[in-house]
Amino acid sequence: MGRDWTILDYHEATKHHFHRYARSAGYMDWQNQPQPFRFFEGAKMVRLPLPDDIPDLPYADLYAAVPAAHRALNLHTLGDFFYHSLAISAWKSAGGSRWALRVHPSSGNLHPTECYLIAPAVDGLAGGVYHYNALGHALARRIDLPAEICSAWRDHFSGDGFGLALSTIFWRESWKYGERAFRYCLLDAGHAAAAIAIAARLNGWQAHCLSGAGDRQIAEILGFDRTVWHSLESEWPEMIFWISAVPQASAIPRTLPEHLVRPLATLPVSGRPEPLSRKPNPWPIIPRAAAATEKEPTSALVFDPMPQSDSCPGSGSRRASDVIRNRRSAVSYDPDKHIAADTFFAILERTLPRAARSPFEAGLPGPAVHLLLFVHRVEDISPGLYFLARSASPDTVSQWRPRCRPGFSWQPVRPDFPLFLLQSADMSYDAMAVSCHQEIAGHGAFAVAMVAPLTATVAERPFMYRHLHWECGMIGQMLYLEAEAHGIRGTGIGCFFDDAVADLMGITDGSLNSLYHFTIGHPVEDRRITTLPAYHHLHAT
Ligand SMILES: Cc1cc2nc3c(=O)[nH]c(=O)nc-3n(C[C@H](O)[C@H](O)[C@H](O)COP(=O)(O)O)c2cc1C
Numbered sequence: 001m002g003r004d005w006t007i008l009d010y011h012e013a014t015k016h017h018f019h020r021y022a023r024s025a026g027y028m029d030w031q032n033q034p035q036p037f038r039f040f041e042g043a044k045m046v047r048l049p050l051p052d053d054i055p056d057l058p059y060a061d062l063y064a065a066v067p068a069a070h071r072a073l074n075l076h077t078l079g080d081f082f083y084h085s086l087a088i089s090a091w092k093s094a095g096g097s098r099w100a101l102r103v104h105p106s107s108g109n110l111h112p113t114e115c116y117l118i119a120p121a122v123d124g125l126a127g128g129v130y131h132y133n134a135l136g137h138a139l140a141r142r143i144d145l146p147a148e149i150c151s152a153w154r155d156h157f158s159g160d161g162f163g164l165a166l167s168t169i170f171w172r173e174s175w176k177y178g179e180r181a182f183r184y185c186l187l188d189a190g191h192a193a194a195a196i197a198i199a200a201r202l203n204g205w206q207a208h209c210l211s212g213a214g215d216r217q218i219a220e221i222l223g224f225d226r227t228v229w230h231s232l233e234s235e236w237p238e239m240i241f242w243i244s245a246v247p248q249a250s251a252i253p254r255t256l257p258e259h260l261v262r263p264l265a266t267l268p269v270s271g272r273p274e275p276l277s278r279k280p281n282p283w284p285i286i287p288r289a290a291a292a293t294e295k296e297p298t299s300a301l302v303f304d305p306m307p308q309s310d311s312c313p314g315s316g317s318r319r320a321s322d323v324i325r326n327r328r329s330a331v332s333y334d335p336d337k338h339i340a341a342d343t344f345f346a347i348l349e350r351t352l353p354r355a356a357r358s359p360f361e362a363g364l365p366g367p368a369v370h371l372l373l374f375v376h377r378v379e380d381i382s383p384g385l386y387f388l389a390r391s392a393s394p395d396t397v398s399q400w401r402p403r404c405r406p407g408f409s410w411q412p413v414r415p416d417f418p419l420f421l422l423q424s425a426d427m428s429y430d431a432m433a434v435s436c437h438q439e440i441a442g443h444g445a446f447a448v449a450m451v452a453p454l455t456a457t458v459a460e461r462p463f464m465y466r467h468l469h470w471e472c473g474m475i476g477q478m479l480y481l482e483a484e485a486h487g488i489r490g491t492g493i494g495c496f497f498d499d500a501v502a503d504l505m506g507i508t509d510g511s512l513n514s515l516y517h518f519t520i521g522h523p524v525e526d527r528r529i530t531t532l533p534a535y536h537h538l539h540a541t
Helices: 007-013 059-063 075-083 147-156 170-202 215-222 258-265 285-292 320-326 341-350 396-403 428-434 454-458 464-485 498-505
Strands: 044-047 088-094 097-102 113-119 128-133 138-144 161-168 206-209 236-244 370-375 384-388 411-414 417-424 446-452 489-493 513-521 530-532
Touching: 007 170, 007 285, 007 454, 059 170, 059 320, 075 170, 113 170, 147 258, 161 170, 161 215, 170 206, 170 236, 170 285, 170 320, 170 464, 170 513, 215 236, 215 258, 236 464, 320 464, 341 370, 341 417, 341 464, 370 428, 370 498, 428 498, 428 513, 446 464, 446 498, 454 464, 454 513, 464 489, 464 513, 498 513
Parallel strands: none
Antiparallel strands: 044 138, 088 097, 088 530, 113 128, 113 161, 128 138, 161 236, 206 236, 370 384, 370 446, 384 417, 411 417, 446 513, 489 513
């Protein structure tokens, strides 16, 4: 009798190999390109104000153990929150085409992640479930929420705040990337989660992941089960947060009791989704992977942070708002430029899940992801392969060392910092080779492979497949922001040869898998591309 198909089968089937890429259409079907913005026909739209008094918070203060002075929850501060998390950040144009960039990045700029607000009545906004529309910087009202439901949520979470949920439209990503798209959607959702947690901090608010919530609960709250979706264009629930808008004296419950969900599950939903494509193509392995990783309601999942530390102080002279909204991917790097060692350590420090530090304090389960670093051009640091242990456990090195190449030195680089030199060597060729031969991985200051014990983590809890990728996306978002804060740039890399990374480490038993790559360095600007302001199209109407 054959064993059941699992998410590990999906993972295996969607690996890129040197001799064969994962299955995709293999060409760009431009006639069918999905719309990047979701509209619900018939749903009432509420415009969010564009900011007029952005908090003057220094970037470094986003990571303080205690949030900045909190701003009252109203239409203006909600507008600022979205403006700094999921809004359009600029328009680009070249060769007769024009496309929008957003505060959060997305593989191929396809933006499969959607966002919903479960909001109490505030000045200018009736209580309801709203979809955030980034094109119009507006909220589409999908469900009216009676005051007693809002009060029940407020009481459960001890004070002012709102619920916020992310969902995914797989077709937006599979249109280009085929079967591997499920992974990219999860990475993108992780980027969006970190963007949300950081934007909350700008208002002095705090994001709390409701890790005990089940997918069915999220779908019922958002009315997905009562929505008539176009074929292959439905949305899948990803995660849900409570964003507290007041200082919290005690821990926020991380579960969603049925008495909060059930009253919403029968409320009528307004607005019919507009079609995204003329004729979407099925990629049956993707809904299968989604079903294999579905999450039931559970108790809260454990987040085990690393202790607080000030061994690598971060940079903080720029305004938080400027760093967040100017984040961009580099398309090529200057191979003649180095970065300072202090910059290198400050960037790495922010990827660590320290206690009481955004965005990881949002409390997604883990950490389980470590960083394999290909260091190319960092002053005073020898080029080579390094390992950053992102874990509170002192046993991480002793756990992984026996499984890796016997020749690795595992030499600590600096006291009180969990970075270990594996081998000194020029790794630029290897970094490019494992990252689908992309030059960006070898021409920057350093490149990263995010590695995790995939098989062990998903064995009992297949839904952790999604969490591992979300964690990688959150790390990626930190790398982007830190690069921007230090006057350099980063680029996420979803295209990599999976098994080549394990081979490089000498891991032969499949116990450690690479899930996402990244690169950072001095960017080379593409001067053929013109930039336009984010919301010039709204001013024109
Ligand atoms: C999950 C993910 C995977 C990505 N993979 C690649 C990649 O393999 N190669 C590349 O050049 N850029 C890659 N990117 C960068 C995107 O193309 C970029 O984020 C997108 O075009 C939007 O541009 P922006 O980041 O400047 O907003 C990736 C981004 C993400 C979030």
